[in-house]
Amino acid sequence: MPERTDAERLERLLAIEERLVAAYEAGLRREAIEPGLGELLLEHEREHAAALRRALAGSERNPRATVPSPELTAALRSPSEFARFAARLERTAVDAYVAASAAMRDERLRQPLGSILACEAAHGVALRQSLGEFPIVD
């Protein structure tokens, strides 16, 4: 169902960021991602999640329930499967940020969300590079 308020949009983005954090934590724990890359992406996703929580401060919270993804469990079997899984999740995040940054009623939130969007775009590049996928431009 499409979000109707800015707070609902931010909650949806936060849920995606939390999935990314959980994915990179698991990937690092299970050695499914190169540590340097995994730590960098995890740090960024944690910063994004913290920023979204700050933006939600003062709003009436309605957190979305998240459950461990069976896809993630399967993806942890190998670095290449994990990179593909993470790249798909990053793409989900990109699509959500594109829609949310354009739809935000609070103009002050649009550009910062776009700033995270551009960072997620770069994450996608790093993951595709780790898979040896070229060209990266679609």
Place this chain on the structure above:
Amino acid sequence: MAPSLTRREALGGAAAAVVLASCGGGDAPPPGSAEPGSGAGLITSLLALQRATVAAYGACEEVLRSDARAQVRDIRDDEYRMARELEIIMTGERIEIPPGRSPEEYARTFPRLRGPEDALRFADHLEQRQVRAYLDAITDFPFERQRQTAAGFAWRQGVHLGMVRMLRGLPVAEGPFVTGAL
């Protein structure tokens, strides 16, 4: 905290800003185009920036070799597609499409690229400029469909920036926020 820049990087950034402004990135909307407040002036400026960037990547390609050259060509092709997409949107919205500049006019304004390092540094600053332009547009466009286009283009420019940084041997993203944080 603001990222620190070396003098050479700062000069590269300044060169990119000057080049793109002189190539049309800072052009005022043409007279007779759609009404003020419609976003017509902004989309016209973005088209000028796209066209200048396509030309700038052409200059970069000339001094690059092998894999870097192939990837920069992919980026240039995508920049060209984005320019065409803007033209199609402008046609649909009955916004006058200004004529482009000749390759020679653009070339006169580019800095001298002595080798691959210069070209990739220039490309890095071009992409940073592009990302910022589209992020500004997300705020400034009056209509949601226009902002959605700007956000989609910001994503594509973020991909380009990540690729260029990768070619420079840098982490694909400098930090968690490409511009201002929440």
